[in-house]
Amino acid sequence: MPFCDDSFLLSSPAAADLYHGVAARQPIIDFHCHLSPRDIAEDRRFDNLHSVWLDGDHYKWRALRANGVAEQRITGSATPREKFQAWAETVPDTLRNPLFHWTHLELRRHFGIDDLLDGTTAQRVWDEANRQLATADLTTRGILRRWNVEVVGTTDDPADSLQWHEALLRAPCSTRVVPTFRPDACLKVHQPDRVQAWAQRLADSSGRAADTLPGLMAAIEKRHDDFAAVGCRASDHGLASLPSTSCTAAEAATIWQRAMTGTPATAAEVEQFTLWIMLHVARLNHDKGWAMQMHLGPFRDPNPRLAQTLGSDAGCDTIGDTLQGPGLVRFLGTLAAENTLPRTILYNINPADNALFAAMPGSFQDGTIPGKIQWGSGWWFMDQERGMRDQLNMLSDLGLLSRFVGMVTDSRSFLSYPRHEYFRRILCDLVGADVASGRLPDHPDFRRDRLVPLIENICSGNARGYFNFPAA
Ligand SMILES: [Zn+2]
Secondary structure (H helix, E strand, O other): OOOOOOOHHHOOOHHHHHHHHHHOOOOEEOOOOEEEEEEEOOOOOOOOOOHHOOOOOHHHHHHHHHHHHHHHHHHOOOHHHHHHHHHHHHHHHOOOOOOHHHHHHHHHHHHHHOOOOOOOOHHHHHHHHHHHHHHHOOOOOHHHHHHOEEEEEEEOOOOOHHHHHHHHOOOOOOOEEEOEOOOOHHHOOOHHHHHHHHHHHHHHHHHHOOOOOOHHHHHHHHHHHHHHHHHOOOEEEOOOOOOOOOOOOHHHHHHHHHOOOOOOOOOOHHHHHHHHHHHHHHHHHHHHHOOEEEEEEEEEOOHHHHHHHHOOOOOOOOOOOOHHHHHHHHHHHHHHHHOOEEEEEEEEEOHHHHHHHHHHHHHHOOOOOOOOOEEEOOOOOHHHHHHHHHHHHHEEEEEEOOHHOOOOOOOOHHHOOOHHHOOOHHHHHHHHHHHHHOOOOOOOOHHHHHHHHHHHHHHHHHHHHHHHHHHH
């Protein structure tokens, strides 16, 4: 079979029919990513293949380090062309890693370049991709248009100004770009300097002094309203785990006040404060009908030397093994008891937690919204063929695949959209294999009435209904 061609990953006629006839035609609802709203507002044209592809992609950085490449040629002072050469020379060594597929899909789909990337083809690929980046419809909005991206949900701090989202409301952009409310910075009460600087930025953006707990709450609520006004329909939270112990409002006030005057919170206080804030944001989300996304499980910055020289989010994190069950049960149970549980999507990073995350939503569905509590798609260290298949299979076993809101790229590059294609091919292969093996009916009526809607809904229909984003 040819490499990465039309039949890539599609091992039955039914799979090929569902992919080419249904999945490939669906719009993309990219409801969680880390693309820059400024880049979209300015319709940025990228200088070269490095700036659109390597700059900011910690998956690639991690592979480069694993391949023995010096940091100078990854995130250091080397020129963009030198860094691209290092990447090109590393690509052949990524075979069987998802990067090998992503890389070649991205070269093929965006630039029509069928070459295998390596040290010898690097110059040709660099020249051709840069020529197209300079002239073709490969600006940020051009890429979104080409990929039929209906919605982009960026990730935004409540202290951010939202100026680019406001500009986008007036811009001729066929994609609806909305912010996502990510208040993680407010939880750093063990780092007074950091949280004080953030509280000042929040005060500036909200017009509410945030140096007391009531002030902080008023500022967060003001920004929640401001985010809603520009189309936000979800919050997002990144935690090692949800704490299982909370505190009273008076205790939370003391923890915040002490952080504001320079006293770091203890580890136990951070946990209590975190759960207190998370419950508060969940209630705000419930009031507005927003979804709450929780990305749980990374072990951040385990290597002090790399953390010191590179800072955070540079590809140095790993899979954590924190116990997830007690915190989730406490959180979801508290909100369910007071009838304030919002739409919730749970993402785990440790595949050992798959069954726990697949089963948990079923205990908190309340018969109001189909698929109200979701287990999110294979993410980060599970974002590859095996992770996706495992997630889709266990979701089918323990929940309702038909209600799944689908693929999340969590991407940092505008070239990452072929990863939706990757997911859709795997989804169609899985369903097609069931048809080919007699596990699902092989009948035109069943195809039309059940399989086509299933694929359409997982590709975009379910997410469209679940988030209810405003129209472009
Ligand atoms: Zn993310």
